[in-house]
Amino acid sequence: MLVGHETGDDAAIYRIDERVALVLTTDFFAPIVDDPFDYGQIAAANALSDVYAVGGTPLTALNIAAFPRDLGPDVIAKILEGGQKKAEEAGILIIGGHTIDDNEPKYGLAVTGVVTPGKQITNANAQPGDVLIITKAIGSGIITTAAKAGNAKHESVKHAVQSMATLNKGASDAMVEVGVNSATDVTGFGLLGHLSQMMKSSGLSANLNWSKIPILPDVVELAQSGNISGGTTRNIETIRKNVTIEDGLSDLNLIILADAQTSGGLLISVSEERSEDLVNKLVNNQTLYSSVIGKVTEGNPGTI
Template sequence: MNPTPMNPLAPLRLTSFSHGGGCGCKIAPGVLSEILKNSGAGFIPPELMVGIETADDAAVYKLNDSQALIATTDFFMPIVDDPYEFGRIAATNAISDVYAMGGKPIMALALVAMPVNQLPIEVIGEIVRGGQDVCRAAGIPIAGGHTIDSVEPIYGLVVMGLVHPDRVRRNAGAQPGDVLVLGKPLGVGVLSAALKKEQLSEAGYRQLIDTTTQLNTPGIALAQLDGVHALTDVTGFGLAGHALELARGAGLKAVVGWSSVPLLDGVEAMVAEGFVTGASGRNWAGYGSDVDLAKGLPATAQSLLSDPQTSGGLLVSCAAESVDAVLEVFRREGFGGAKVVGRTEAGSPGLTVLL
């Protein structure tokens, strides 16, 4: 495979400055759970509709009977070497949390931490420009932010959005017998691992950019469907991790059919060749005991189920009679690869993966 060409503005590889990239930088789920176990204590106003109790995608605060404010933040280190594309990916990923709550983004603040003595100012400017272009595509301004000098390059956004209080879609609202629909294929972490080793083809690189910069705009329309009971986006903990959060939040069992899970082209073969992120293993160590893998699954399945997805797709839990409407929303918004991947069942919270 041919190494991906560098952006001429980046004489040094951006990814070489960081120990991990994209949502693969997330703290492992087991460690995060331990860190946050006592953080729920304190003042909780009645207007706070969604906090940290179910590891949801964003906080939601009720303003009045027709408006609730969604607030979220996301930032990480470079997943690609092109500074402009890094900015686009980071911004797309941050805005996704508003869509995952069913809301419409209204404003962003930029978070910029850069090794200013090592990166040319032009490179940093390209990162910021990438984020600005994505925000422009989402129809929102970057209205401010904060910058610091940092050892590693970090970029992201604080994003705010609005939603009707009755249309907030949490990750904890799934009901028994729901159908699970996934909006984007898996494999971003695998592609990023290959890129880090300079073994990603041009076609693979284009896949990586295209999927991570596609805004999860279907979330707004999906929240308007009464049959959509829960929404989340699949990011750093992989499909298995975020399906588990959905199941635990609702007190249900999630069942995924491996043969139905959409994958980016070539990633199964790449996993077999050893292109797996360290975050995938950390993810599995954190929650693998709650995942029941059917006998006969391919050896690559575990790594892809736990593969960290930077700017991954929406995971929808909906009534069976609403599946066609959900898929139509995805198709209308340019997500033709969205697929039914499983269901929810009554039972002890956990995840079962069938062939």
């Protein structure tokens, strides 16, 4: 076992021989958007992201699904079609799966990939002086929470869906090519939670620059008006003790930084010498963002 549960990494990695290690992960959740096809795409992209985060190549997946008996077959078909579209885009095969009855729909994938042993990128190898780069804007949880309450603009939801449905393949390819020290994807624990885990696992601390962090449209206004999910509230309760907010920032900034994401971008820790090359590769691979948002420092492990 090359990577297990000990450091809270994105996927398990099991070595077969000196050339091949399996990358194993699963993820599924209830709908966060109204359109079933979009939901399927987002759920699949989210599950695949864990393989991309460790620098792996996904190969196959199994559908994991739970549907109410009274959910129409056309809706179920659209969800599965969305997942299939992302699988085809990723170049993988969905080779089976399992479905159960449940009161609330749930969908996702169990994904198997490969990586060369010793080439895996973990969340536990950030180095002092590293530059932190993120490849998607944050705030999707605030927008989807607002949408459920009828408080979000159509354009805001559209931007969030586009972001969540975008594969992290281009970002992963770029960081593998350049050679980075550490990475994770930004999902349910928010940017602060996943960065804190990376720093804790690496025995280091980090500084973030609020003004450099990309944020989806209307997120600040929606957060100000109280569109905050239960997951985000729990994230804040967990992370607050590890975060120091400088003058000029407030709890509103903390809410956005702790916002529970779905299918967020990769958060990459790369040496300063290689950071410009990585940004250029990310741009060439047409990732949504290639934003330098902070630095890794010596300090109390896990603090920001």
